[in-house]
Amino acid sequence: MSDVLELRRVSKTYLDGADEVHALHEVDLSVETGKMVAVMGPSGSGKSTLLTIAGALESPTAGEVLVAGQSVSSMSRDDRARLRRRAIGYVFQDFNLLPGLTAAENVALPLELDGVSAGRARAAGLRALEELGLAERASRFPDQLSGGERQRVAIARAVVGDRRLLLADEPTGALDSANGEAVMRLMLAACRRGLAAVVVTHDAQLASWADQVVFLRDGRIADRTAARPGPDSLLTGEPAR
Numbered sequence: 001m002s003d004v005l006e007l008r009r010v011s012k013t014y015l016d017g018a019d020e021v022h023a024l025h026e027v028d029l030s031v032e033t034g035k036m037v038a039v040m041g042p043s044g045s046g047k048s049t050l051l052t053i054a055g056a057l058e059s060p061t062a063g064e065v066l067v068a069g070q071s072v073s074s075m076s077r078d079d080r081a082r083l084r085r086r087a088i089g090y091v092f093q094d095f096n097l098l099p100g101l102t103a104a105e106n107v108a109l110p111l112e113l114d115g116v117s118a119g120r121a122r123a124a125g126l127r128a129l130e131e132l133g134l135a136e137r138a139s140r141f142p143d144q145l146s147g148g149e150r151q152r153v154a155i156a157r158a159v160v161g162d163r164r165l166l167l168a169d170e171p172t173g174a175l176d177s178a179n180g181e182a183v184m185r186l187m188l189a190a191c192r193r194g195l196a197a198v199v200v201t202h203d204a205q206l207a208s209w210a211d212q213v214v215f216l217r218d219g220r221i222a223d224r225t226a227a228r229p230g231p232d233s234l235l236t237g238e239p240a241r
């Protein structure tokens, strides 16, 4: 399997007044198609920084980021923007759905913004909703959905079209444990359909859904569990750890 995401000795230093903050230090990470990596670590350890750099939203101070084999730093601004629009999907804790649009319209929106015709975008949006078990909720507005359903719509929006990489920052933070588990299971299923995912979570139980767990401390990878072979029984049963 090919790597969708590769971080090579990635460091990120922020300037805080006169002080340097070393948010990431020589981080190496590879995620293959079909795999989910969970990132854990204490507050301030660099988890969000890792996600924003992996998502080409910020540039590293040193090191290299490759998405689908292409070096992000060698891309033009336009190519980088296209990569962010087409290949990368983001899921946030607070769902970020537009309240005036239905579930189907929210999911189709990124494709329409990318120039896909309304009809094709709607069809792809409905397909993504269907894969997440939400076909019959397609015409509801966000305030007519439960928190778990809203998060599933946000995942559908993040995987719609030809996305390769799913990045999620505490996607289960606002959910109860049953909905949190459901969200992890659905993200894992989305991975198995052909994406790679990086998921930040504070919850070790939810992290155990991932193929590999990476622990950050002071911007360095302090530990990582061995990658395990695709345990697809998980998609119908309980997590292994």
Ligand SMILES: Nc1ncnc2c1ncn2[C@@H]1O[C@H](COP(=O)(O)OP(=O)(O)OP(=O)(O)O)[C@@H](O)[C@H]1O
Pocket: 014, 015, 016, 021, 022, 023, 041, 042, 043, 044, 045, 046, 047, 048, 049, 050
């Ligand atoms: N734009 C910025 N300017 C200056 N310092 C920053 C900036 N963004 C992050 N930092 C610092 O970089 C370090 C890592 O931050 P980051 O948000 O990546 O941590 P985190 O592990 O996601 O934390 P949390 O779990 O609290 O969200 C912290 O010390 C933070 O204060």
